[in-house]
Amino acid sequence: MFKKFKIPEATVGRLTSYSRFLKEADEKGISTVSSQQIAKATGVTPAQVRKDLAYFGEFGTRGVGYNPRELYNYIMKILGLDRRWPVIIVGAGRLGAALSMYRGFAERGFDIAGIFDVDPEKIGRKIGDIEIRPVEELAERVKEHSIKLGIVAVPAASAQEVVDIMVDAGIKGIINFAPVNVSVPEGVVLRRVDLASQLEYLTFHLGESR
Amino acid sequence: MFKKFKIPEATVGRLTSYSRFLKEADEKGISTVSSQQIAKATGVTPAQVRKDLAYFGEFGTRGVGYNPRELYNYIMKILGLDRRWPVIIVGAGRLGAALSMYRGFAERGFDIAGIFDVDPEKIGRKIGDIEIRPVEELAERVKEHSIKLGIVAVPAASAQEVVDIMVDAGIKGIINFAPVNVSVPEGVVLRRVDLASQLEYLTFHLGESR
DNA sequence: ACAAATTTGTTAATTTTTTAACAATGTCCC
């Protein structure tokens, strides 16, 4: 679809950031923004903004800047967000439940299309208006709706097992919230989010200034 | 405390990862592990493991390897986790509530020491056994208990305001879950966790293979 | 005791990412 050059991982995160700013700017009725302004608002350098965009094409006008709405649309397309995505969540504990209800997902085009758990006690209960179903039904649902994205919010001990089930069912991108390393086959994208590790980053840096 | 050289940001995250593996190994009664084994378990190269550790000192024995318990203790000390840390959470919505109950924090030494919100309706309600208090009481509590860490789980629109309150109260490290860039003064460490952005990373890479 | 086999710590090479510099292009104002 776009240039096949390797894109720095950080670039993807920054594009998200740019897009949020651009949407705001557009909603305020602003008709042009500069890389300078984007950079200021998102905490990076203007050169970085231009470099990030340059991987994908030319979206601005020299001497002028960028049109917020237009650039927003381009970035959303780059990120694959020119459509909505169904997502399943496995693990209906506290974290899974919170993620299921998190409005920020829907705002960016992600719809929770299923919540699964192994605990028989939880099956049948509802989170919002979605019923928790047994993992045995996961594959069926994934195939039926061509679901490609999944979130793992189970204890570390069962994370790999759950990931395997997801991969077998046809899931192609997984976010793992369990604090453990799991492996996936070629062709499946995995991303780990370790919440405690985020706090540890802070304590590490607090320690530095002692 | 340790060498003052600049440490790659990614190193800190990997140290967390190593430490989890080392704890497991120690609990299994294993007396030595190699950088090779650590690397395998955490998904990096052995050279990376040794390099990461080299920033902080010499922890192994040539020709032998590392003692898991010993290295675990060193890493925990490096990360500032040789003590427990009280943490406040601002925002008692779904995400804030889930984070408040998340067991993974306590397991790594973080104790929720206060939950605050602006919504009068929420004040007085309990999450677990902690009562939600108005943000007006935040400063008092932070000072009283010398709390240094805070989590922001409020809507994007109020994130900067909340961060300012926290900083004024004496908070030195902040995790911001609101999908917006906020600024903090010198001396305060800020980390942003954008949950939707994690999913976007996946859709971006799914798109690449189209 | 000594050679072979491991494995660390460290230095050097490579790769990746960020920052800077600047020519090309466009706008604005007189």
Add this chain to the structure above:
DNA sequence: GGGACATTGTTAAAAAATTAACAAATTTGT
């Protein structure tokens, strides 16, 4: 219409991070 100013896209330079290579240290087997 032309000069001053602004801003992009792109190339070059710099900085940062990762990977590779290898000497130093240790263990094992004979």
